Amino acid sequence: MQHQEQAPVYTPYPTELPPAFPIGFRQTAPLVNVTELQAHLRLLGAISRLKFDVQSQRSGIAARGTKDMAWVVFVNRAVFRFFTWVSASWQRSRPGFDETMIPPLDVLMVWHTYLLNPRTYFEDSQRMESVYATNLCTLAEMPLTLVASLIQGQTLDPLSPSAERQHFFERTTGLPWYMPLTTDYSECLAVFCPLCQVINSRVRWVTDDETGYAQAKFKHRCESCCKEFTKGAMGMRRFVDEVSLQRSGTKVFFSETLLEPPTGKVNEKAAQTFVEKVFKALHKDYKILKPFKGENPAEEATKLGDALAWDFEILCDRLHEGVRPTTVPDRKNRNPRLQRFAVAYSNPGMASIDLVGAVLRQGSFISKMDELGWTRPGRFDLIAESAPLVRSVARYHAFLDLMAAHNSTFFVPTLDIDLAWHTHQLKSVHYRTATTLFVGRFPNHDDNIEPSTLSTAYDITAKAWKARFGVAYSIRVENR
Ligand SMILES: [Zn+2]
Structure with a gap:
């Protein structure tokens, strides 16, 4: 997530970090350093x-x-x-x-x-x-x-x-x-059929008709139940299994429910209240908020999956019915949190x-770092050459300061700021603790934003930056 507009402004920059940076009302030692950026x-x-x-x-x-x-x-x-x-x-x-x-x-x-x-x-x-x-x-x-x-x-x-x-x-x-x-066309992997839970060992990674597991149109006819399944169905299996686990007494918080949206803080009570609300329609039909005392939770999970046609879009419609019981489902005008909830169960795997x-999207950020010459071996080995990274760290702290001053605005980083931001996120406990303390919230990092939204948000960021620091937001990052 970044914007590439660059103005032709360049002034020599220090090659060492100061001992502290201001963020909001506080001062902090650098949250990331040049060695970490280089690594x-x-x-x-x-x-x-x-x-x-x-x-x-x-x-x-x-x-x-x-x-x-x-x-x-x-x-x-x-x-x-x-x-x-x-x-x-x-x-x-x-x-x-x-x-x-x-x-x-x-x-x-x-x-x-x-x-x-x-x-x-x-x-x-x-x-x-x-x-x-x-x-x-x-x-x-x-x-x-x-x-x-x-x-x-x-x-x-x-x-x-x-x-x-x-x-x-x-x-x-x-x-x-x-x-x-x-990867050869004959290579296979083994996955569980989400519908009958029998392992399928003849799933190909790639096929000529693009229905291989690694291809966009993946589908596979189960080697046991003979029904066709998709990656979407595999994601929904995770959802219905979590419902069954919860009904059987295991502590489960569904995706997108546990963290308070404005701050990112864990709030178990709010999560529970939220789930009770959005599951209202599903509960009416399938009693999913009630403890399950039967012997076969997997079978119960399968029934729920069948009822939702193993489709996260239908799950999303039903979640909306919980909060907007009288309106007809409108897929173009969804509640963003409910949309994220359902989408979280649209892919196989545990994430x-x-x-x-x-x-794949991260690859475009890496290409930009390549184009700048920043990934070139030895590019920043000399201390005298490290000024762009020092500036990147300094501007990242200013970016956090800007976030601290505007507590709900969505700001877009430039490439150099984004590098320091990413580096900080890789220390995820430190990142969460530091941002919660200094910025007042735990900012997510969304790299999947419409270009038009990004462009508008960039303009807003540039104006806010100029107003707060008195200098232009965009800088020239020289390529050598
Ligand atoms: Zn099957």
Whole structure:
């Protein structure tokens, strides 16, 4: 999320950070530093390099399909590997997070993107008790300098893993460390049919008619119940299972309910009240707010899924009926929170966000960093060259100060501010604590915004910046 307009203004900038920055009524030591930005840029450079390698393959999907398609398929496989990794049991002999736990680059890339959706990441780590949520808590702070130290500084290739590191990943996930750069048309994965819950082992990643798992028109006829299912149905399985879990007495907070929308603070009571309201219509028909005492919660979940046609749009309509019982469902004019609630259950996997789409969108930010020359090996190695990163950190603090002064306006960062912002989000506990203290809320980072909205919001940001600091918002970020 950023805007590229640049004015031809450039003044020499200090190469060291000041000891403190003002945000709102307070002062803070820098929330991110130049070393962290450099480490982050090295990771971005490595991801960019990985994408290039995937797209340069001379066999498999890269050769038969388009280069973009090859990357989409790779990202789908990386997301699948990420979920396998985060759902695995990580019993270890030592506490803490060390080098042996750093996963391969493809999985790192997905973890990186997930953290850049700070509210979703945090809520997913808190909203129910599971191995997945526990592991998300362990992964809440990406050790950026450690991660960067595992990437070769000149070639940007990942270093060969230590035997212990490779073993940890392979043992916990059952997956090979090295992910193939190409995908062949004959390769399959195994997924549960959301309708009958039998495992299907002949699901192809790619097919000629574009109905492979990694393709936009995915559908698969179940090898057991013979009904066709989609990724949307897989997402809805997660929803109906959560309903059943809750009815059976497990503490579950649904996506988009646990954090107060204005502040991002956890509020269990408000979440409960909200759910009781939006489930009103569904409760009338399916008694979903009542405890379930039967023997087969999975069957009960399937019934609810069938009733909702395994379609998150229908779920969304029914949530609206709970709050607007007398109006006809209008899909063009939905309540944004209810829309986000339903969309959170529209994708397979455990995250309340489409991580494939998010990784692909993150790729455009990385390309912009590439175009600026900021991911180039050695670009900021000399202290005298580090001024743009110092300025990026300084302007990020000013951006937070602007947010603190206008508590509900949506501001759009420039590229340089966005780099520091992303870097801070990768330390997600620190980010949440610091923004809550200094800005008064825990700002989300939405990279999926209409260009026209973005453009208007950019103009608003530039005006507010000029009014508060007396200088132009846009700067020239020189490429060399
Ligand atoms: Zn089935």
